[in-house]
Amino acid sequence: xxxxxxxxxxxxxxxxxxxxxxxxxxxxxxxxxxxxxxxxxxxxxxxxxxxxxxxxxxxxxxxxxxxxxxxxxxxxxxxxxxxxxxxxxxxxxxxxxxxxxxxxxxxxxxxxxxxxxxxxxxxxxxxxxxxxxxxxxxxxxxxxxxxxxxxxxxxxxxxxxxxxxxxxxxxxxxxxxxxxxxxxxxxxxxxxxxxxxxxxxxxxxxxxxxxxxxxxxxxxxxxxxxxxxxxxxxxxxxxxxxxxxxxxxxxxxxxxxxxxxxxxxxxxxxxxxxxxxxxxxxxxxxxxxxxxxxxxxxxxxxxxxxxxxxxxxxxxxxxxxxxxxxxxxxxxxxxxxxxxxxxxxxxxxxxxxxxxxxxxxxxxxxxxxxxxxxxxxxxxxxxxxxxxxxxxxxxxxxxxxxxxxxxxxxxxxxxxxxxxxxxxxxxxxxxxxxxxxxxxxxxxxxxxxxxxxxxxxxxxxxxxxxxxxxxxxxxxxxxxxxxxxxxxxxxxxxxxxxxxxxxxxxxxxxxxxxxxxxxx
Numbered sequence: 308x309x310x311x312x313x314x315x316x317x318x319x320x321x322x323x324x325x326x327x328x329x330x331x332x333x334x335x336x337x338x339x340x341x342x343x344x345x346x347x348x349x350x351x352x353x354x355x356x357x358x359x360x361x362x363x364x365x366x367x368x369x370x371x372x373x374x375x376x377x378x379x380x381x382x383x384x385x386x387x388x389x390x391x392x393x394x395x396x397x398x399x400x401x402x403x404x405x406x407x408x409x410x411x412x413x414x415x416x417x418x419x420x421x422x423x424x425x426x427x428x429x430x431x432x433x434x435x436x437x438x439x440x441x442x443x444x445x446x447x448x449x450x451x452x453x454x455x456x457x458x459x460x461x462x463x464x465x466x467x468x469x470x471x472x473x474x475x476x477x478x479x480x481x482x483x484x485x486x487x488x489x490x491x492x493x494x495x496x497x498x499x500x501x502x503x504x505x506x507x508x509x510x511x512x513x514x515x516x517x518x519x520x521x522x523x524x525x526x527x528x529x530x531x532x533x534x535x536x537x538x539x540x541x542x543x544x545x546x547x548x549x550x551x552x553x554x555x556x557x558x559x560x561x562x563x564x565x566x567x568x569x570x571x572x573x574x575x576x577x578x579x580x581x582x583x584x585x586x587x588x589x590x591x592x593x594x595x596x597x598x599x600x601x602x603x604x605x606x607x608x609x610x611x612x613x614x615x616x617x618x619x620x621x622x623x624x625x626x627x628x629x630x631x632x633x634x635x636x637x638x639x640x641x642x643x644x645x646x647x648x649x650x651x652x653x654x655x656x657x658x659x660x661x662x663x664x665x666x667x668x669x670x671x672x673x674x675x676x677x678x679x680x681x682x683x684x685x686x687x688x689x690x691x692x693x694x695x696x697x698x699x700x701x702x703x704x705x706x707x708x709x710x711x712x713x714x715x716x717x718x719x720x721x722x723x724x725x726x727x728x729x730x731x732x733x734x735x736x737x738x739x740x741x742x743x744x745x746x747x748x749x750x751x752x753x754x755x756x757x758x759x760x761x762x763x764x765x766x767x768x769x770x771x772x773x774x775x776x777x778x779x780x781x782x783x784x785x786x787x788x789x790x791x792x793x794x795x796x797x798x799x800x801x802x803x804x805x806x807x808x809x810x811x812x813x814x815x816x817x818x819x820x821x822x823x824x825x826x827x
Contacts, residue, residue, distance in 0.1 A: 328425045332416055332432060339412050339436035343405055343445045345691065348398050350706040351738065353731035355448040358386040358400040361738050374536055381491040382450035397448075397707075404452035408445025411456040412436050415653045418463050422616035423661065430660035430676075435653060437683045439568025439690040443699040444649060450492045451649050457492075458499060458650050461485035462623060465503060466616070468514050475514060483521050490529055495647055498630035500526060502622060552631035552643035555581060560628070561601070562594040564645045565655050566682075568699040570690040593682070597659070600675065604662025617661075624654035646700070695817055701790045705817035706732075710739035712814055712821065713784060725775055726760045728786035728795065733762045736786070767798060768805050775826050785822040796820060 356362055357378065363369045369387045373380035386400065393399045412435045419428035435441050444451040464482040468475050486503075489496035504522050507515035550556075563569060572590055584590055611617025627648055634642045663679070666672040690698055713726065713736070726736060737760060759778055775783055785802070787795040799822040802808045812823035 328420075328429060331429050332413065335416075335429065335432045335436050336409060336412060339409055339445075342437065342442055342687070343408060346446050346703075347401055347405065349703050350708075351397055351400070351448065351735060352703045352706070353735055355400065356734055356738060357383065358390070358448040359395040359738055360390060360741075361734055363387045363390060378450070379491050379493060380532075381488055382453065385453075386448075400448035401446060404447055404449065405445050407452040407456040408441060411441075411452070411459055411653065414456065414459040414463060415657070418459060418466070419657055419660070421463075421466065423611070424664065426664045427657075427660045430663060431653070431656050434656035434660060437687060438565070438652065438656070439570055439686060440565060440649065440652060440699050442690075443568065444646070451646060454489055454492050454496065455650055455652065457485045457488040458496070459653060461489065461499065461503075462619075465506075465518070466619075468518065479517065479521070482518065483525070486521065487525050487528075489650075490525055491532070493650075495627055495630065496650070497529075498627045499623070499650075501630075502626040506619065506622070547641075548644060549641040549647075550643055551635045551640045552628070554632075556643060557628050557632075558594075559584075560645060560648055561655060562597050563590075564699070565652060566593070566597050567686045568690055570686050570693060570698045573696075596678075600662040601655075601659050602662070603665065604658040604660070607661050607665040608658055620654055620657050624651050624658065627651050702818060704788055704790060704819045706735045706739060706819070708816045709786065709814075709819045709821060710736060710743065712816075713786075714740060714743040723778065723780045724782035724784065725771075725778055725780050726784045726786055727771060727774075727798075728760065728762055729788055729791050730762045731791055732786055732788045733760050736760050768801055768807075771802070772807055772826070781826045783824050783826070785824070787820040787822075789818045789820065795822075 351359070357376075362372050362376075363383060363386060366387070369383055373383050376383075385403070389403060390400070393402070412432050415435055416428045416432040419431050441455075444455070460481060464478045464485060467478045468482060471478075486500060490500055500522055504519060507518050507522075571593075572587055584594070605621065608617035608620055627650060631643055631648065634640075663672065663675055666675060693702075695702055726733075728736065740760065759774075759780075761774060771783060775781070785795045785799045787799075799810075802822075802824055803810050807827055809825045809827055810822060811825055812821075814821040814823075
């Protein structure tokens, strides 16, 4: 009798959830928040300084940085005003990404729901909520989470304008703001401006003519900005960490980075060929499994009765990879890193979700879904336990603990000292140094030690010796960021052999080694 009662309650609960998809969506969003809280307060790393006062001290400094920097200005100006309102602590500068990440899960659900069934919409939202890649960029103080949210908002507003032109004024505004935001946030967003412009050429009407006018106006603003930037600043044409985008990279983007965030296996796929993948049987099996589901979802989207949604989803997924494949052919060979294609992530999951829900045999559909849920549990377990190994990207060094050791826990707080480190590490330590100075001022400290952070160490040992003498300091620290390959560990080895220096301490933090020397 007890078991029948329990079965009745379970069946009632299941029926309730089935008839209330908004409740399931809220549970998925709650899961998304829960998975994104860990690491939200970890130390900032070099690229995240773009969101802090180190680069955005005032409007003039922000303007100069936007002209001379490698990135487009939208995120910089947003974070400038955000920092004035909420400060630039680790949690504060990451909160816009966190909010954008959660909202993008809900928005992806509503995009799919408007054109497909509830199961596909909920499954798409679930995939985004548990995706290590989506989790990572929802926790990073950069423009990628906002970029993804506004791209989804752009797609949503485009669909609304195409289908309901009678109530379009507010959606024109949403469309214009969204397109302006993504175009002035990332160069590769231009692929979507071109895509929508091409889509508007089919079945041209009043709404689509208006969208073409908006696209042309934003493109004109983009070109004028770059004309000014080229004249007064510089335009980045590549970087040494970028590589060519190939069909193999496309394969690994979809069926390695997107599905696992590179959390399960250690494959240097940026330099590999296809034979490297076949050395790992589980990798081959997993990729084949997801490829079959994706291909089936691709076919089902082409057959989608609610056209042109299915075809448009495929277009939103493949337009950016096609753009990246063309760039090396026109003289830009080094243009790709995985996060460059991050914008395509939700459209990949839309097709994958369709491939599952379109399986006609119920038993096979349930088994497939359970297998993917089990796979995601394993992926998330590995993702959160790999604290010092690369997954989606390299882990953040523990700069806050290193700064606590250097600035707060040095023994004698009045000893002058010099820190030698690489250029990126210098800027991160400067961020924490300024927080230390503010803290000491609040405590009413009557003396602050002279501390110099230097990365320009000419003549190596002699340069360090001369810098310490010039600054009248008996103590120096060599700080090595193990992800930056700055060579300070080798330099420390030479200082140990130098009779002018005495090694007194070595401290290890996540991805950081600190050597402390006295001057004899």
